[in-house]
Amino acid sequence: MNKWFYHSGSAGDMLYALPTIIASGGGSLCTTPQFCRTVDGILKKQPCLKSIRYYLCYARFKMDDFGKEIYIEGEGPFINLDTFRNEENASYVKGNQKHIARACLDAIGVDFDLTKQWLFNIEGKTVAPIIINYTDKYHSGDQKKKLDWYVLKKYRDLVMFVGPSKGYWQLVDKMGFEPKFYLVNKKNIALSIAEIIKGSKLFIGNQSLGFAIAEGLKHPRCLDIWPERANCVPYGDNGYIILNEEIIERYLNG
Numbered sequence: 290m291n292k293w294f295y296h297s298g299s300a301g302d303m304l305y306a307l308p309t310i311i312a313s314g315g316g317s318l319c320t321t322p323q324f325c326r327t328v329d330g331i332l333k334k335q336p337c338l339k340s341i342r343y344y345l346c347y348a349r350f351k352m353d354d355f356g357k358e359i360y361i362e363g364e365g366p367f368i369n370l371d372t373f374r375n376e377e378n379a380s381y382v383k384g385n386q387k388h389i390a391r392a393c394l395d396a397i398g399v400d401f402d403l404t405k406q407w408l409f410n411i412e413g414k415t416v417a418p419i420i421i422n423y424t425d426k427y428h429s430g431d432q433k434k435k436l437d438w439y440v441l442k443k444y445r446d447l448v449m450f451v452g453p454s455k456g457y458w459q460l461v462d463k464m465g466f467e468p469k470f471y472l473v474n475k476k477n478i479a480l481s482i483a484e485i486i487k488g489s490k491l492f493i494g495n496q497s498l499g500f501a502i503a504e505g506l507k508h509p510r511c512l513d514i515w516p517e518r519a520n521c522v523p524y525g526d527n528g529y530i531i532l533n534e535e536i537i538e539r540y541l542n543g
Contacts, residue, residue, distance in 0.1 A: 291339060292316030296370040300327045300479060301501035305390040305521070306370045307408065308401035311337045312394060318342070319367060327498070330480035334410040372396040386519050404525030408505030411480075413488030416471055417449030418541055420489040422482070422499030423456035423513075436493070436513040436532045438463040444537060451485050452499055491540040493532060496521050504528070509540045 294310055296303050298321060310316065315337035322343040332341055373389070373396040387395075390403055401407070419441070441448055441464050448468040450457055461467050473481040483502045486492045492503040495513040500521060503510040509527040522530060529536055 293319060293367045294370050295319045295367040297321055298324045299498075300324050301496075301498040301521075302389055303328055303332070303370075304408065304479075304498075304501040304505050305388075306393050307335060307337065307505065308390050308403060309370060309393045309397050309399060311407060312399035312401040313368065313397065315339065316368075326476060326478065328479045330477035331408075331411070331483055331502075334480070336409060368397060370397070386522070388522060388524065389520050390524075392520070404507075406505070406507045408483070408502065411483045411487045411506060414484040415488035416451075416485050417469070418447045418490045419444060419449070419537070420486055420492050420499075421448055421450050421460070421468065422452040422492070422494035422497055423450075423460040424453065424495060424497045425455045425459060436511065436530075438493075438513075438532070439465055440532055440534060440537070441468075441493075442466050443534070444541075447541070449485075449489075451482055452494075452497070456495075490543070491537065511536065 292313060292315070294306075294313070294316055296306050296318065303320065303324065310318070317340040318332065318338055319342045329341065332338055370393060373392040375396065388403065390401075394401055421441070438460065445466045445468065449471050450460070450468045451471045451473055454470070457470065471485065473485070479498060479502065482499055483506070486499070486503050486508055487506060489508075491509045491511070492499065493511045493513075494500045494503070496515050500510065500512055504521065504523055507525055507527060510523060511529045511532045512521070512523055514522060514530050
């Protein structure tokens with residue numbers, strides 16, 4: 290019997306839910322169409338997903354406070370991947386530090402080794418050795434645990450910015466130079482970013498879709514953590530919450 294999973298988004302959270310889908314034996318995913326253009330391309334490549342369906346609104350769902358199972362009239366049951374947002378799951382709702390992927394696994398009651406890769410079938414596209422991404426929220430700001438973005442100035446000719454332009458100028462202020470900007474395919478945003486990350490030697494970003502992709506690929510990655518809710522600190526090898534020349538040189542010359 291094909292299992293059905295439901296997830297309401299956001300795009301990055303859906304990628305962090307993939308280990309739960311894998312650990313549950315795979316199946317089909319139902320989500321809302323607002324994320325279709327963003328993640329549809331990358332999700333369709335995942336071997337754990339047999340199909341993806343989009344519904345226009347929550348009205349068709351009978352939900353009980355983010356319960357583990359939900360129903361669509363005439364279909365279902367669905368395993369509700371939104372359960373990790375339940376009030377009972379204080380590790381997520383109350384701002385603790387549990388990784389989103391771990392919170393999702395624990396809420397459904399399955400396990401997966403998060404040091405292992407969970408994003409597959411991505412072909413690399415080389416545009417620059419160092420790929421950076423920065424959004425206008427979920428970053429360290431002026432907190433003590435901030436990434437030393439300025440160290441990239443030495444490598445300015447090797448750096449390419451991908452993603453939304455909203456955070457670009459904030460990052461320029463942190464680095465002291467204007468990196469080249471790569472305009473991704475708007476019809477397949479996540480897949481385009483994933484291909485560029487896979488084709489690079491190092492990814493650096495804040496808590497965003499870009500980092501969710503790098504984490505799922507287990508690609509060399511540095512995270513600018515958000516201390517208020519550091520819920521995607523890297524698992525496994527090649528993941529860092531610091532940035533220095535030693536790390537950069539290791540992957541540029543490795």
